[in-house]
Amino acid sequence: MLGAHGRMGRTVCEAVDAAPDLELVARLDAGDDVASLTSDAVDVAVDFTVPGATEANVHALVDAGIHAVVGTTGWTDESRTSVREHLGRAGGDVGVLLAPNFGLSAVLAMRFAAQAARYFESVEVIELHHPEKVDAPSGTARHTAAAIAAARAEAGLGAAPDATEAGWDARGADVDGVRVHAVRLRGLVAHEEILLGNPGEQLVIRQDSFDRASFMPGVLLGIREVVRRPGLTVGLENVLELG
Amino acid sequence: MLGAHGRMGRTVCEAVDAAPDLELVARLDAGDDVASLTSDAVDVAVDFTVPGATEANVHALVDAGIHAVVGTTGWTDESRTSVREHLGRAGGDVGVLLAPNFGLSAVLAMRFAAQAARYFESVEVIELHHPEKVDAPSGTARHTAAAIAAARAEAGLGAAPDATEAGWDARGADVDGVRVHAVRLRGLVAHEEILLGNPGEQLVIRQDSFDRASFMPGVLLGIREVVRRPGLTVGLENVLELG
Amino acid sequence: MLGAHGRMGRTVCEAVDAAPDLELVARLDAGDDVASLTSDAVDVAVDFTVPGATEANVHALVDAGIHAVVGTTGWTDESRTSVREHLGRAGGDVGVLLAPNFGLSAVLAMRFAAQAARYFESVEVIELHHPEKVDAPSGTARHTAAAIAAARAEAGLGAAPDATEAGWDARGADVDGVRVHAVRLRGLVAHEEILLGNPGEQLVIRQDSFDRASFMPGVLLGIREVVRRPGLTVGLENVLELG
Amino acid sequence: MLGAHGRMGRTVCEAVDAAPDLELVARLDAGDDVASLTSDAVDVAVDFTVPGATEANVHALVDAGIHAVVGTTGWTDESRTSVREHLGRAGGDVGVLLAPNFGLSAVLAMRFAAQAARYFESVEVIELHHPEKVDAPSGTARHTAAAIAAARAEAGLGAAPDATEAGWDARGADVDGVRVHAVRLRGLVAHEEILLGNPGEQLVIRQDSFDRASFMPGVLLGIREVVRRPGLTVGLENVLELG
Numbered sequence: 001m002l003g004a005h006g007r008m009g010r011t012v013c014e015a016v017d018a019a020p021d022l023e024l025v026a027r028l029d030a031g032d033d034v035a036s037l038t039s040d041a042v043d044v045a046v047d048f049t050v051p052g053a054t055e056a057n058v059h060a061l062v063d064a065g066i067h068a069v070v071g072t073t074g075w076t077d078e079s080r081t082s083v084r085e086h087l088g089r090a091g092g093d094v095g096v097l098l099a100p101n102f103g104l105s106a107v108l109a110m111r112f113a114a115q116a117a118r119y120f121e122s123v124e125v126i127e128l129h130h131p132e133k134v135d136a137p138s139g140t141a142r143h144t145a146a147a148i149a150a151a152r153a154e155a156g157l158g159a160a161p162d163a164t165e166a167g168w169d170a171r172g173a174d175v176d177g178v179r180v181h182a183v184r185l186r187g188l189v190a191h192e193e194i195l196l197g198n199p200g201e202q203l204v205i206r207q208d209s210f211d212r213a214s215f216m217p218g219v220l221l222g223i224r225e226v227v228r229r230p231g232l233t234v235g236l237e238n239v240l241e242l243g
Numbered sequence: 244m245l246g247a248h249g250r251m252g253r254t255v256c257e258a259v260d261a262a263p264d265l266e267l268v269a270r271l272d273a274g275d276d277v278a279s280l281t282s283d284a285v286d287v288a289v290d291f292t293v294p295g296a297t298e299a300n301v302h303a304l305v306d307a308g309i310h311a312v313v314g315t316t317g318w319t320d321e322s323r324t325s326v327r328e329h330l331g332r333a334g335g336d337v338g339v340l341l342a343p344n345f346g347l348s349a350v351l352a353m354r355f356a357a358q359a360a361r362y363f364e365s366v367e368v369i370e371l372h373h374p375e376k377v378d379a380p381s382g383t384a385r386h387t388a389a390a391i392a393a394a395r396a397e398a399g400l401g402a403a404p405d406a407t408e409a410g411w412d413a414r415g416a417d418v419d420g421v422r423v424h425a426v427r428l429r430g431l432v433a434h435e436e437i438l439l440g441n442p443g444e445q446l447v448i449r450q451d452s453f454d455r456a457s458f459m460p461g462v463l464l465g466i467r468e469v470v471r472r473p474g475l476t477v478g479l480e481n482v483l484e485l486g
Numbered sequence: 487m488l489g490a491h492g493r494m495g496r497t498v499c500e501a502v503d504a505a506p507d508l509e510l511v512a513r514l515d516a517g518d519d520v521a522s523l524t525s526d527a528v529d530v531a532v533d534f535t536v537p538g539a540t541e542a543n544v545h546a547l548v549d550a551g552i553h554a555v556v557g558t559t560g561w562t563d564e565s566r567t568s569v570r571e572h573l574g575r576a577g578g579d580v581g582v583l584l585a586p587n588f589g590l591s592a593v594l595a596m597r598f599a600a601q602a603a604r605y606f607e608s609v610e611v612i613e614l615h616h617p618e619k620v621d622a623p624s625g626t627a628r629h630t631a632a633a634i635a636a637a638r639a640e641a642g643l644g645a646a647p648d649a650t651e652a653g654w655d656a657r658g659a660d661v662d663g664v665r666v667h668a669v670r671l672r673g674l675v676a677h678e679e680i681l682l683g684n685p686g687e688q689l690v691i692r693q694d695s696f697d698r699a700s701f702m703p704g705v706l707l708g709i710r711e712v713v714r715r716p717g718l719t720v721g722l723e724n725v726l727e728l729g
Numbered sequence: 730m731l732g733a734h735g736r737m738g739r740t741v742c743e744a745v746d747a748a749p750d751l752e753l754v755a756r757l758d759a760g761d762d763v764a765s766l767t768s769d770a771v772d773v774a775v776d777f778t779v780p781g782a783t784e785a786n787v788h789a790l791v792d793a794g795i796h797a798v799v800g801t802t803g804w805t806d807e808s809r810t811s812v813r814e815h816l817g818r819a820g821g822d823v824g825v826l827l828a829p830n831f832g833l834s835a836v837l838a839m840r841f842a843a844q845a846a847r848y849f850e851s852v853e854v855i856e857l858h859h860p861e862k863v864d865a866p867s868g869t870a871r872h873t874a875a876a877i878a879a880a881r882a883e884a885g886l887g888a889a890p891d892a893t894e895a896g897w898d899a900r901g902a903d904v905d906g907v908r909v910h911a912v913r914l915r916g917l918v919a920h921e922e923i924l925l926g927n928p929g930e931q932l933v934i935r936q937d938s939f940d941r942a943s944f945m946p947g948v949l950l951g952i953r954e955v956v957r958r959p960g961l962t963v964g965l966e967n968v969l970e971l972g
Contacts, residue, residue, distance in 0.1 A: 104605050105682070105689035112598045112691070115728045119590050119703065122374060122429040128438075131365060131403070136410030160374065162427050167379030170425035173413035181424040182413035184405050185440035186365040187939060195371075196591070197428035200700030203591035204692040205598070210916060210939060214686030217605070242601045347848050348925070348932035355841045355934070358971045362833050362946065430696060439834070443943030446834035447935040448841070453673060453696060457929030460848065485844045608860060608915040614924075617851060617889065622896030646860070648913050653865030656902035656911035667910040668899035670891050671926035672851040681857075683914035 588704030831947030
């Protein structure tokens with residue numbers, strides 16, 4: 001575990017300890033040398049460090065032949081390309097999984113919404129968070145709306161029907177043509193609801209993240225799956241079996 | 244029934260016909276003379292006509308000593324005052340019920356939200372309608388938010404917590420300091436959801452109006468209650484027994 | 487359209503009339519001869535007739551080289567096999583689509599629930615219908631629970647955690663090990679909610695069918711897709727593109 | 730604070746410490762002598778102890794002239810009567826508030842459901858809890874259903890419509906004629922949903938208790954209100970101002 005003393009790191013350590021098929025062999029944090037890890041001792045490293053450290057960590061892990069599961073944010077297109085090229089040069093079967101979101105319910109909600117989008121005339125997104133959140137709408141809601149918009153465009157759908165003439169400030173943000181509403185409420189943590197409508201019917205996909213523990217099933221799944229997926233994988237949805 | 248040939252009028256006629264304790268004695272529409280009705284033949288008149296006719300109808304009914312249940316919109320403070328004074332001069336036990344909304348679920352949702360508001364740190368309103376609606380947020384949602392805001396002010400509550408720095412367009416309309424979001428979705432009719440939050444808990448009050456039939460229980464209740472309430476009553480909530 | 491005078495038939499005729507890419511060329515009902523139809527005049531026949539007639543209709547359509555979209559219930563394994571063999575003997579590119587449910591939201595909810603099931607510790611199903619429904623739980627809810635149970639078994643999941651010692655009558659029906667609850671409420675039509683839970687997170691998939699119009703997008707989709715799918719297809723989900 | 734070292738006790742101490750208008754003057758637990766408290770030093774005592782101790786505690790507090798807010802369970806009709814008589818004999822203005830549930834959202838949901846019940850043809854209750862819960866349905870859901878049933882009976886309503894012929898095991902438990910469904914799902918804590926239906930409309934009242942912190946606003950409210958309510962008050966709903 002890299003970033004073992006952070007809040008996510010400690011939670012991951014507990015989850016790995018509790019998993020019968022996994023063994024926690026090392027806890028590193030700032031100041032520790034990732035290059036000291038070897039593929040003899042370590043199969044998979046999990047990185048929840050900081051944006052300034054994660055990229056160097058991953059390159060060191062690839063050099064050592066250790067698979068990596070990365071939840072740290074701050075990755076750019078360039079840094080992803082750099083890892084992809086490094087993996088190509090290394091030529092082995094090392095896998096790296098970069099996942100901005102390890103919440104299974106969030107990842108599945110996003111994917112199902114995108115799959116369903118082409119079959120519905122209307123769609124809107126509501127995200128609900130605790131009131132300390134400074135940005136709106138949430139990154140997850142933006143991603144969801146963008147994926148929905150792409151699916152609708154691909155299917156040749158135009159804009160959803162909307163006769164609004166007055167009161168646009170109540171109609172939410174426009175993300176690629178999809179309306180996204182942000183609710184801030186004491187007591188909530190992180191939630192998303194996608195509403196899809198046709199004449200006489202509605203499909204609602206809702207996900208609730210109540211606490212940090214919710215990311216653990218996704219992290220454990222990533223650890224188990226990354227060893228079977230050489231190269232770079234971006235997004236937890238790409239290690240799910242949804243056939 | 245005044246306005247008996249309109250969509251609401253026909254639905255009311257059917258509902259009254261189906262009610263074992265009520266009898267439908269007359270159906271009037273544009274061109275018919277309201278003054279022809281007498282309190283010997285008619286106990287209660289229901290008015291779903293048009294803004295240009297409803298005020299004159301009500302005055303004629305008061306003159307005839309007939310109770311009135313009015314769902315027609317367009318009433319101003321002045322026209323309400325005029326009816327109240329007329330009832331005072333008439334001096335009898337005639338009752339007039341003016342109700343902008345006969346949906347029991349909508350009226351109750353609004354009232355419960357206002358009652359609960361003083362006990363929660365956060366509150367937001369989401370209204371959801373069919374995509375042909377031209378204004379946002381809905382009148383019902385505006386009323387609900389205003390009633391919530393008044394209750395919070397009376398209880399000495401300040402603004403709900405909100406750390407939003409960027410993305411205000413996703414945060415809905417501001418109605419007296421309460422955030423109101425409007426969703427437009429094919430398949431929906433008229434729905435409202437009030438979310439109230441405290442640390443570790445949430446209260447959600449939701450109402451769904453699926454079709455015009457939903458107003459009938461409220462209209463029948465109004466007919467049965469108006470005969471026991473001399474003078475002017477504004478709002479169906481004021482004939483409900485919520486003790 | 488076969489069964490053109492029934493409630494579903496009339497609604498389908500209206501929907502086809504309103505679709506710019508489709509033309510309604512014949513309306514048949516009881517007494518009309520399906521064998522009079524020819525593939526010169528008719529591309530696709532839609533059958534919403536009765537269990538006693540639908541199987542003969544489909545065989546006649548296959549003989550005539552006309553694609554068929556069938557929403558009539560009452561099909562057995564034997565009658566499906568018979569059609570499959572007939573199509574095989576005929577050897578052309580005729581497609582037959584048998585779909586017990588044309589509601590896109592219902593079909594998608596069922597499929598998403600089955601896909602997600604392997605990733606969650608807990609899952610339960612709630613179906614909600616109008617109070618005139620005589621059977622519980624609904625066929626759709628049974629199918630959903632069975633599909634969920636199959637997916638869990640395939641993934642090696644055991645029973646969902648449940649410490650209930652007293653009060654089993656409140657815990658719903660057991661369908662292949664999945665708890666299914668049936669709500670009956672005036673005002674509702676047909677709705678289903680699947681709740682999936684992991685530590686700290688929940689995924690909810692809900693679908694609402696508000697009226698018969700809700701089946702039309704699915705019927706039109708079936709008409710457009712059946713011409714590209716020779717042989718027998720069972721279930722609308724199998725003509726959806728969910729890649 | 731009596732029971733200051735228990736989980737609820739510690740949470741209450743933190744909440745009182747954080748409230749600007751309240752001061753925490755003593756923390757007692759098993760072994761400490763309640764009789765050592767005096768009304769000079771203490772205005773209000775909060776009791777989250779154990780069923781075997783709470784009744785004696787309350788009598789000692791009444792003797793000392795100290796108001797009491799009690800969340801401990803195990804109170805019988807007899808023990809409540811005994812406290813009521815003791816308060817009568819004491820003759821002062823001491824108030825005792827016994828509350829089985831300090832969750833404002835739960836208490837309000839129950840009360841609103843009972844108030845609305847007389848105006849709807851159908852009503853059902855769904856409670857949702859974590860899968861470690863051993864009894865079903867929950868005490869809160871039973872109370873809610875009983876209050877709904879009493880309100881319906883008082884208003885002269887008969888049974889809700891229900892044509893169910895087969896599948897009663899899916900229809901939930903019968904509590905005074907009201908159907909109550911219990912869902913057990915990993916990730917959830919304690920939630921209740923009351924669905925009320927009329928032709929064409931639905932009212933849903935839902936409450937979510939996400940963690941123990943959710944009881945604190947109710948406890949603080951009880952502390953502030955009990956000093957103004959001499960005698961015994963049972964139920965937090967009776968100190969709410971819902972006018």
